[in-house]
Amino acid sequence: MKITRRELLISAGSLLAYSQLGSLANAEVNIAAQPGDQEMIASMCKALYPHDRFPMNIYMDIAAGAIKKGNADTGAKISFRAGLDGLKINKFDKMNFKKQTKYLKSIENTPFFGLVRGHTVVALYDHKEVHKIFGYEGASFDRGGYKDGEYNDLSWLPEPRIEEHPDLTAFLDDSSPKKYASLKIKKTF
Amino acid sequence: MKIDKKEKAVVVIGSGPGGAQVAYQLTKQGIPVVLLEAGRRIMKEEYVNEEWPAFSQMAWLDKRTMTGNSRIVKDFNGLPTWLVKAVGGTATHWAGATPRFLDYEWKTKSTYGSIDGATLMDWPIDGKEMKPYYVKAENAIGSTHRGGRPPLPANNNYKVFAEGAKRNGYKFYATGPYGTNAAPYDGRPASIQDGFNFQGDKSGAKWNPNVSEIPKALATGKLELRTNSQAVQITTDSSGKADGVLYMDTKTKALHRQEAKVICVAGNSIETPRLFLMSASSRFPNGLANSSDQVGRNYMRHLTGSVYATFDKPVNFFRGETMAGFLADEVKHNPKRGFAGGYYLETLALGPSFLGAFLDPGKWGKKFADMMDGYQNMAGMWIVGEDMPQANNRITLGSAKDAFGLPAPNVHFDDHPNDTAMRNHAYEKGEAIYKAVGAKQTYRVTPYPHTHNLGSMRMSAKAKDGVVDKHGRCHDVKNLFVSDGSVMTTGAACNPTLTITALAIRQGEYLADQLKKGNV
Numbered sequence A: 001m002k003i004t005r006r007e008l009l010i011s012a013g014s015l016l017a018y019s020q021l022g023s024l025a026n027a028e029v030n031i032a033a034q035p036g037d038q039e040m041i042a043s044m045c046k047a048l049y050p051h052d053r054f055p056m057n058i059y060m061d062i063a064a065g066a067i068k069k070g071n072a073d074t075g076a077k078i079s080f081r082a083g084l085d086g087l088k089i090n091k092f093d094k095m096n097f098k099k100q101t102k103y104l105k106s107i108e109n110t111p112f113f114g115l116v117r118g119h120t121v122v123a124l125y126d127h128k129e130v131h132k133i134f135g136y137e138g139a140s141f142d143r144g145g146y147k148d149g150e151y152n153d154l155s156w157l158p159e160p161r162i163e164e165h166p167d168l169t170a171f172l173d174d175s176s177p178k179k180y181a182s183l184k185i186k187k188t189f
Numbered sequence B: 001m002k003i004d005k006k007e008k009a010v011v012v013i014g015s016g017p018g019g020a021q022v023a024y025q026l027t028k029q030g031i032p033v034v035l036l037e038a039g040r041r042i043m044k045e046e047y048v049n050e051e052w053p054a055f056s057q058m059a060w061l062d063k064r065t066m067t068g069n070s071r072i073v074k075d076f077n078g079l080p081t082w083l084v085k086a087v088g089g090t091a092t093h094w095a096g097a098t099p100r101f102l103d104y105e106w107k108t109k110s111t112y113g114s115i116d117g118a119t120l121m122d123w124p125i126d127g128k129e130m131k132p133y134y135v136k137a138e139n140a141i142g143s144t145h146r147g148g149r150p151p152l153p154a155n156n157n158y159k160v161f162a163e164g165a166k167r168n169g170y171k172f173y174a175t176g177p178y179g180t181n182a183a184p185y186d187g188r189p190a191s192i193q194d195g196f197n198f199q200g201d202k203s204g205a206k207w208n209p210n211v212s213e214i215p216k217a218l219a220t221g222k223l224e225l226r227t228n229s230q231a232v233q234i235t236t237d238s239s240g241k242a243d244g245v246l247y248m249d250t251k252t253k254a255l256h257r258q259e260a261k262v263i264c265v266a267g268n269s270i271e272t273p274r275l276f277l278m279s280a281s282s283r284f285p286n287g288l289a290n291s292s293d294q295v296g297r298n299y300m301r302h303l304t305g306s307v308y309a310t311f312d313k314p315v316n317f318f319r320g321e322t323m324a325g326f327l328a329d330e331v332k333h334n335p336k337r338g339f340a341g342g343y344y345l346e347t348l349a350l351g352p353s354f355l356g357a358f359l360d361p362g363k364w365g366k367k368f369a370d371m372m373d374g375y376q377n378m379a380g381m382w383i384v385g386e387d388m389p390q391a392n393n394r395i396t397l398g399s400a401k402d403a404f405g406l407p408a409p410n411v412h413f414d415d416h417p418n419d420t421a422m423r424n425h426a427y428e429k430g431e432a433i434y435k436a437v438g439a440k441q442t443y444r445v446t447p448y449p450h451t452h453n454l455g456s457m458r459m460s461a462k463a464k465d466g467v468v469d470k471h472g473r474c475h476d477v478k479n480l481f482v483s484d485g486s487v488m489t490t491g492a493a494c495n496p497t498l499t500i501t502a503l504a505i506r507q508g509e510y511l512a513d514q515l516k517k518g519n520v
């Protein structure tokens, strides 16, 4: 349920595709089960969110998750099958990046695209290896938080003032309705 | 304390900043209170320092729908708002900024005049009357920079923000006021700069009712906190007074009834009007206390947006407090800018997980990926300003049903042209701040699902103009009060929770006095 809701938030366009993750276990015909299918989807994930710094195994993980969702229910299966077929026929993985982008634009309104894109944007940037590559360090509570010299280690700008400006109180207090009503608004939309 | 369901009790609905504060004010004076909270109590040890798991742990995810011209309708339709269902309410998520209303912001109709399409109205109270309550609220929350409390230190995100502000000629920047302790206060520790404020804050340095008013009220021995207890209807007696609350155990779905002599509703600006609308009866056919037809109307969400920027060198903006930078120079009403009202700029850091979802919903391609790729060199800020109240920005009961078979609320929201003009101005100023310190790429981010939910149960001097009077008491039902941000007549530029707290303290004191005098 948790995952369903999370994606419900991100990918309103493909709500239907996500709403029945529960029926996975009983699936009979699985989509994207041929050799090379996961690689094909991974190439699509990479074209959607291209990061040279990410090794292909990350995109393969994301593709695996997308395929799982593509098998979630009958509706997802038929749209996923059709979408994958399109990638294969057009040899999407062999296209250059420019052509890939053009192709993706042409299928942007399909449920297949919505499903793969919606899944990728969430799963990719939530991926632990991606966090590492980005330099994101995440939780620090267990080691007592970020230390002095860590959370404030930026040294390419001068140290700023942290107190309020001495004139701030006067600035905020000078706010009588009468005075400000004298500033007339010309445009009222 | 255990209070019998048959006993006519003082019942408070919702344990966020509004409800918890009223409950504390009453119990502190020896008045027993039943506090109904739809969510469970999550102790701070349980908070999870990861964005999505924490979101799933506490967000209000019951079905809601949305209509209107806002981009959220398309991008986040099932989730118009970002609210919490747990003891402590949405303050479990809150970042902690605690600015006050400016004096004229209580009187926007008199100050701004008439603006087409906007339903501006003066509050029936003013800045002078609220001043002592603001002081009490700042002391309750422990706002930094106030009451002799020290400022938070500068983190990396603030350094970029402050220097950029300075180079743009701005003066009124600082690391607060924020409701996160810079030094130990009120039995809670100083910040350990571990971030994850939005995820509850494990250390307890951040104020929220779950670590403050709730334990204090429980310690009086006068509070019965009933968790997983969602109010679904308020009933009235033959004289038209409220006499009970029907609430459901969200685990077993069993329906219960608590007899009541006074009811304070603080479910936030969607659930509060929803409850009133679900309480329609033959005596109140348009919904409870709705003779004015104002229940649910003039819903506001603040003018919001964000600006992120990447630089040549590392920022590591995720380290330390989530929000700890504040700029007030643009807050003053100055119609020369092309709009009424003003706004604040506040630093904000998101982890990659949330940033990916919120940076540009629906977007893909190289430009988006490049922006994300600059994560380590990124700084970010949030815009918060006054939005125009509009009669048709409104909470109604939709045709969809939630998992309990109750009508799901629909949130209708259209931006007013004043909102759009203000947002564009703020985007430009935000970008200028970052460009002044060498931004490589800047990014304008559209509003997140609404975090500030205001209006919808308007406070008014006259019964025909609003739902509640200057004490938050319903014009139509004298023993029924509203105790949350939904009473806001207009929203001002400032983040709302300090004002919600100040109003709740004021209401609690008033109600305790009235109860003692036997006036309710």
Ligand SMILES: Cc1cc2nc3c(=O)[nH]c(=O)nc-3n(C[C@H](O)[C@H](O)[C@H](O)COP(=O)(O)OP(=O)(O)OC[C@H]3O[C@@H](n4cnc5c(N)ncnc54)[C@H](O)[C@@H]3O)c2cc1C
Pocket: B013, B014, B015, B016, B017, B018, B019, B036, B037, B038, B039, B082, B083, B084, B085, B086, B087, B088, B089, B090, B091, B092, B093, B094, B095, B096, B097, B098, B198, B229, B230, B231, B232, B266, B267, B268, B269, B271, B272, B275, B323, B450, B451, B452, B453, B483, B484, B485, B486, B495, B496, B497, B498, B500
């Ligand atoms: C990410 C984020 C950051 C924020 N940052 C700031 C900030 O910096 N400064 C600021 O001022 N504000 C901030 N806010 C907003 C702040 O959290 C809210 O203004 C505040 O919590 C509102 O208080 P409330 O009591 O009106 O409602 P809530 O805090 O939403 O509490 C309502 C409570 O009522 C319960 N409830 C609802 N319906 C029922 C029912 N029918 N029966 C029983 N219980 C019910 C809910 O479960 C909830 O616990 C932020 C919010 C978010 C999401």
